[in-house]
Amino acid sequence: MTTDWLRGAVIYQIYPRSFRDSDGDGVGDLRGAIEKLDHVAALGCDAIWLSPFFTSPMKDYGYDVSDYCGVDPLFGSLADADALIKRAHELGLKVIIDQVWSHSSDQHAWFAESRQSRDNPKADWYVWADAKPDGSPPNNWQAMFGGGAWTWDSRRRQYYLHNFLVEQPDLNVRNPAVQDALLDVARFWLERGVDGFRLDVVNFFTHDAQLRDNPPITSLRRAPPRPHQFQRHLYDRTQPETLEFIARLRGVLDEYGAMAVGEIEDEEPLKVQREYTDGDDRLHTAYSFFLLRTRAMAPAVIKDAMAQWEGARGWPSWSLSNHDVTRFPTRLADDDPQRTKLMMALLLALRGTAFLYQGDELGLPHADVPFERLRDPEAIAFWPSGIGRDGARTPMPWARDANMAGFTQAPDAWLPLDPRHRALAVDVQDGIGGSMLEFTRDAIAFRKSCAALREGEFIALDAPEPVLAFERRLGDERMLCLFNLGPEPVRRPAAEGVARFSVGDAELRTSGAALGGFSALFVAI
Template identity: 55%
Template sequence: MTLKTDENWWRGAVIYQIYPRSFQDSNGDGIGDLAGIIPRLDHIADLGADAIWLSPFFTSPMKDFGYDVSDYCDVDPMFGTLADFDALIARAHDLGLRVMIDLVLSHTSDQHPWFRESRQNRSNPKADWYVWADPKPDGTPPTNWLSIFGGSSWQWDARREQYYLHNFLISQPDLNFHNPAVQEAVLDVARFWLARGVDGFRLDTINFYFHDKYLRDNPALPKELRNDSIAPGVNPYNHQLHLFDKNQPENLEFLRKLRAVMKPFGAAAVGEVGDAQRGLEIMAEYTSGGDKVQMCYPFEMLQPKRLTADAVVQTFARMAAAAPDAWPCWSYSNHDTVRHITRWNLSADAAKAYTVLLACLRGSICLYQGEELGLPEAEIAFEDLQDPYGIEFWPEFKGRDGARTPMVWQSDNRMGGFTQAEKAWLPVSPSHLPLAAGAQGGEGSMLDHYRRVLAFRRTHASLRDGAQVHLQAVGEAVSFLRQDGAETLFCAINLGAGDATLALPEGDWQAIGADLGGIAPEGKTVVLGPWQLCLAQKV
């Protein structure tokens, strides 16, 4: 099946993130793979998603579980073959699902042939493909830049007698995007996968592509301004204002080149903006103007603190001030964060209210596998940890493995239907088994709620691509209008445990969304109890 050509398919799209290691194992080795994903695509289509995003499946030594790529144009044998990938694309398209893949372009594995050649000496053809710099006169690193995984982001290499830059693990050297040959090489990677049928890309660490070519030190960041959505308080990375190791202006022109490569294919990209201080503004910069990437997701809804009505209002105000045509892709959970059910300590009613909010806000959305089941964060013992970040910062931060445990499909076996192996790469959480997909078919379940919410979103064009106006916070409730053509919807969601009274806008309104838990207004007002919502259409 060939999907209908629509270059704006991404606007308001629902994108379902698959972490391949943990979705479905087809060969009994305890690790998920591409062949395992294929029969599970029906679950995602039935949910009501428009696209899937596959986390990395490329050839890799797996020091960072695929985010350290050693061959951009092949499948790691752990996950299968290119033929398996082609079969996955075909089945997804048959089901009406577009396929986005995770491109990690800012850095490679130190096992990548490009880096192996680059580190040999200072005169080989790829000598300038990575970020190399001489030490300071006293032998210390060229700058004070820090790695997200702890310590300096510079590693000494004795062969070249220089340091190389790594914003993440030492085994993940950064590519030098100031070199036009590097840009062309990674654009060729995009061309390879587009020709194979992918519909777009999730761009890992999109704001890390370029570094300051003058190698200037970052200034210190005052303590009261420090913030981190992954490991608050334990990582010295957040002691700096990252002016020079990322977020460089040269990135804009490269993103224009990438957009031009995607355009003939009708493909779209969503960029991950990793910046705790200016994420919204960078997102707006990268998505405005129609000539760079179509959408980005900042971290405002991935924070440790529960998303409040005031925070929603402030977030959209900052976006509007930065660029009115910016296009966000919102998510509550992903493979790098504690699952939001646990992170925000949500009851089932609260989680359902937040789901409605996510579906009604302007932008596209990402759902992380298992989110639709209401999965909490899994408890992982130290001896079972795989995540290098978690191992480094244990016990203050337990890492990302609690969000990466295997998907649960059945409740009647200890492996949750994920694998026939005796042991999976990460333990299947016993707390997840009662929430397995096969146990949640009934009305009122979390899975049923997600299906209903996404169906409601599809039914109303204003929720997919309409304007969003009159956004306001009334106590702990947030309300706004969505407008598209003749359709105007009023959305009000109480994000707190107290009551909230809101006035309806002028006009006549008909209550809708009762099957999502929506209540009807009383005259010109609506009184929302804890976690209640009101959805109404102007008549």
């Protein structure tokens, strides 16, 4: 087994709660995912990334794990997980599963033991610290979901660290015993046949041993919406000891021919992406929120991102949507179908592994979820100015006229169905020329047919705004990629070649490339 398949692959993220409900309880599950794997395979994807399905009290909807080797009954059983892996492999799909090792649930047996005393066998499995002389927390670190990152525990008479919810205590990954336990978790799932892991907030795994205060950001012009955005996060994340643990994990992965992709959340995301993939003892690939939080796509955004990977030994990954951000058709394309296709084509033209989020292939707009139906603790805490992650997690529409658009037989689901999504259901778009679904299939097939797009160099070319021009090159194969990111038609000289793929009103003429507003042209030269 090797991980060569990863280079240039297209990986489809399944958020199980919202993908397909097989038992009528209004929540998606593993059997529902199995029923719809054919859809993913038909897109031409190489792998699936499955968001957490492990035992959890669901305070953060699965990202608070209470048993890393158990399947939550809400999603099914361990046998269902095995069946999903088997069916995916039959369809030629690799299986990547989430691993949330920065923190666990406070209901995990490890934490239950750790909090009992300061001298039990798991006393140092989590990040504990004494209060300051005045009883205040050990330092000024702030939690991502609001408030301080430390909570007092009366049993130990110490504070414990939580970078997210109070119910998500941080594991002490500095501790070799914790590392051993996490590597045992990895082996458990690798033995069951998974092909790799997506590591949640991988650069949060270790913290500054001295617990130094984070310095403030001195350039703020006004108060940011969240307390943690007041600080430079020098000491609560991205510590060098994390790479030592990754080296140990890489050794286990190499035994099985498996891979790992890391999620990076940092002030310098591309720099850390590169650092975490730089060598045979690092991650196979990593992605960050660099494009996931971009509010407008301009040529400079892409060129700057690609420039930071020049000469890198590592391999990047890119995504425009996931379960944590506003869906890209809304964020980057103003819910315009033509611009949505353009963004999809751009993602698939970049050097790196491409991640699609369920519903991207349908062009789903970010859903409107009223306050009284919100479930995401982050969205509730920061309402009305929060990200609104629930809008990316509403039910997947499979059939326009079916109950809940074919997601469930229940009268309602854990999150409401956005009425706009019915008209974009899979059965509405399947086989219809010009639909977003068929375009996505064609774009993925084109990427797979061109080695230069999958694995070639990225060579930025000069072009006036708003044209993005670059070449992808591998050996003698060269593909010129032209994107008009603006609304007005433009013309651009182009080398002689053959037009291979286009988006919108774009064509190759004897005088050069004619690009209509929000269009793209791929030319083999």
